[in-house]
Amino acid sequence: MRDAKLERGPGEAAVLREGPVAGGGCKASRCGSSAREDELPDAIREKVRRHPCYSEEAHHHYARMHVAVAPACNIQCNYCNRKFDCANESRPGVVSERLSPAQAVAKVAAVAGAIAQMSVVGIAGPGDPLANPEKTFATLRGVAAILPDVHLCLSTNGLALPDHVDEIIRLNVHHVTITINAIDPQVASRIYPWIFYDHRRIRGLEAAEILCARQMEGLRMLVARGVLCKVNSVLIPGVNEDHLVQVNRVVKAEGAFLHNIMPLISAPEHGTAFGLSGQRAPTAQELKAVQDRCAGGAALMRHCRQCRADAVGLLGEDRAAEFTLQKIASIPVQPDHAVRRAAQARIEETRREDARARHAQEPPLPMAAPGVRAQVAVATSGAGRINVHFGRAREFQIYEVDAQGVRFAGHRRVDLKGEDAMADEERLHAAVCSLNDCAAVLAARIGAYPRERLAAAGIEAVERFAEGLIHVSIRGWFHDYAGRVERGETVHRTGQDAPLRQGAYVVA
Amino acid sequence: MAYKIVGSQCSACAACEPECPNNAIREKNGTYVIKAEKCTECIGYFDDPQCVAVCPVEDTCVVDSSYPRYQAQV
Ligand code: SF4
Ligand code: SF4
Numbered sequence: 193m194r195d196a197k198l199e200r201g202p203g204e205a206a207v208l209r210e211g212p213v214a215g216g217g218c219k220a221s222r223c224g225s226s227a228r229e230d231e232l233p234d235a236i237r238e239k240v241r242r243h244p245c246y247s248e249e250a251h252h253h254y255a256r257m258h259v260a261v262a263p264a265c266n267i268q269c270n271y272c273n274r275k276f277d278c279a280n281e282s283r284p285g286v287v288s289e290r291l292s293p294a295q296a297v298a299k300v301a302a303v304a305g306a307i308a309q310m311s312v313v314g315i316a317g318p319g320d321p322l323a324n325p326e327k328t329f330a331t332l333r334g335v336a337a338i339l340p341d342v343h344l345c346l347s348t349n350g351l352a353l354p355d356h357v358d359e360i361i362r363l364n365v366h367h368v369t370i371t372i373n374a375i376d377p378q379v380a381s382r383i384y385p386w387i388f389y390d391h392r393r394i395r396g397l398e399a400a401e402i403l404c405a406r407q408m409e410g411l412r413m414l415v416a417r418g419v420l421c422k423v424n425s426v427l428i429p430g431v432n433e434d435h436l437v438q439v440n441r442v443v444k445a446e447g448a449f450l451h452n453i454m455p456l457i458s459a460p461e462h463g464t465a466f467g468l469s470g471q472r473a474p475t476a477q478e479l480k481a482v483q484d485r486c487a488g489g490a491a492l493m494r495h496c497r498q499c500r501a502d503a504v505g506l507l508g509e510d511r512a513a514e515f516t517l518q519k520i521a522s523i524p525v526q527p528d529h530a531v532r533r534a535a536q537a538r539i540e541e542t543r544r545e546d547a548r549a550r551h552a553q554e555p556p557l558p559m560a561a562p563g564v565r566a567q568v569a570v571a572t573s574g575a576g577r578i579n580v581h582f583g584r585a586r587e588f589q590i591y592e593v594d595a596q597g598v599r600f601a602g603h604r605r606v607d608l609k610g611e612d613a614m615a616d617e618e619r620l621h622a623a624v625c626s627l628n629d630c631a632a633v634l635a636a637r638i639g640a641y642p643r644e645r646l647a648a649a650g651i652e653a654v655e656r657f658a659e660g661l662i663h664v665s666i667r668g669w670f671h672d673y674a675g676r677v678e679r680g681e682t683v684h685r686t687g688q689d690a691p692l693r694q695g696a697y698v699v700a
Numbered sequence: 701m702a703y704k705i706v707g708s709q710c711s712a713c714a715a716c717e718p719e720c721p722n723n724a725i726r727e728k729n730g731t732y733v734i735k736a737e738k739c740t741e742c743i744g745y746f747d748d749p750q751c752v753a754v755c756p757v758e759d760t761c762v763v764d765s766s767y768p769r770y771q772a773q774v
Contacts, residue, residue, distance in 0.1 A: 263715075264713050264714050264754075265715060266715070268756055323715065391746045391747075393752075
């Protein structure tokens with residue numbers, strides 16, 4: 193109840209009622225970020241083939257799971273209020289179910305038995321996993337013992353990372369995420385008020401210098417020993433938006449295989465230093481602009497959805513509520529390895545078939561209207577198809593399409609926990625606002641009234657691609673759209689922006 | 701003198717527990733508490749009381765003046 197209230201505070205409701213925004217100045221946030229997999233070297237692409245967080249395609253097919261075993265932290269971030277989860281790898285204003293390592297292993301076993309697509313188990317908080325090394329490593333050891341096929345991953349602010357590299361290697365941790373919001377201590381000092389290091393609380397520039405140095409040292413050590421490293425950065429307007437382009441270049445040079453730029457989540461009701469000082473969150477187009485400026489540097493990840501520290505599930509779903517400690521008590525403990533292998537083999541077969549279908553069916557991109565670039569929202573529940581009713585979609589996948597092709601651009605969440613009681617009208621309004629920078633929505637079905645509302649906002653409602661493969665359908669739609677723009681029948685929709693939703697992604 | 705944890709403030713993050721050189725901190729009913737008899741204010745170990753230095757919530761680990769000041773047994 194507590195978080196439901198926080199997620200939709202008075203500030204946010206006001207934003208939603210203001211209607212679609214046409215530029216900056218809007219304080220709302222949420223959408224994730226996708227690696228264009230073609231930017232990744234083959235060897236790495238193969239390594240992340242089953243990792244939903246790192247492969248944009250995989251995230252339509254595989255599920256990840258986080259276990260919240262690490263409550264303590266060793267730094268303070270201005271976007272974090274430690275009454276809640278860590279905001280780096282999770283979301284502010286959310287409290288995860290905290291588990292002991294033994295409880296976490298039992299929960300992983302239960303989930304692996306119920307969701308065969310679950311291919312990744314990570315520890316991301318609610319504090320910093322490496323500020324809780326015993327709990328973190330005990331959990332990873334336990335999971336590896338019962339599920340040798342899952343990938344283990346870990347997220348950290350990097351301060352303690354150099355001290356734990358040996359254990360990370362010993363446990364065969366597949367991926368490590370380091371949150372690096374700045375490489376210049378001057379910039380970092382505006383984000384981190386203090387660190388706890390060497391038995392002292394250190395503040396200001398000295399703290400920022402130590403943190404930046406430790407992050408880089410940790411990144412180099414892991415890369416040197418062959419562990420995949422991803423870097424997360426929180427985009428904070430007015431603090432690091434230009435600097436992140438430099439961060440991107442440097443982390444790439446140091447060997448990070450992916451860079452995930454996420455929007456700041458900031459609202460006064462979260463009680464964070466930034467929230468209270470009025471620091472605003474970026475808009476969807478501001479986020480995209482920084483992500484686009486980094487093209488050519490470290491491969492960018494655009495499909496991160498900033499799950500909470502105990503998230504469970506596939507795509508927009510969070511099934512954490514099905515696997516609370518109370519409920520797992522009644523679920524058989526041993527996952528069936530044969531069942532998991534068979535299910536995963538089926539997924540791989542579907543992916544191969546879809547890839548073949550994509551090549552066979554993909555209509556050519558129109559040569560007409562060469563300057564036209566559009567954003568399209570897609571309602572999907574996975575498997576790479578347009579298969580969700582507009583009114584039921586809790587999030588949309590946003591794609592960018594032009595004469596060069598179709599590229600994944602991010603997520604847009606439209607629904608939050610606690611909003612089930614929200615009036616349909618308000619919910620529809622929120623959905624339309626959040627898609628304001630899109631030219632069309634492709635869904636399995638779109639009711640007459642939402643269709644009317646979308647049309648009034650200038651967004652095309654398209655259901656003729658129901659059950660179609662996403663990429664093929666978008667090309668089909670764009671072919672038609674570009675033709676209409678060329679012939680002057682449709683006015684090209686451009687220059688719009690949308691607010692990113694505030695609050696945690698939870699459906700619990 | 702010893703330190704104490706203001707229960708209503710404590711976020712139960714457990715950061716302080718492993719930092720205490722005297723093992724004086726324990727979880728009790730969802731928050732953390734300091735056993736005053738064991739607390740040495742970190743004198744003889746560190747320059748700063750560790751629970752205060754690591755705690756993310758301001759004014760949560762505070763002086764408990766109902767105890768006399770700890771005298772290091774040199
Ligand atoms: S002041 Fe030092 S000895 Fe006392 S409880 Fe805190 S950490 Fe332990
Ligand atoms: S560090 Fe502070 S908030 Fe965390 S458990 Fe100790 S007293 Fe509570």
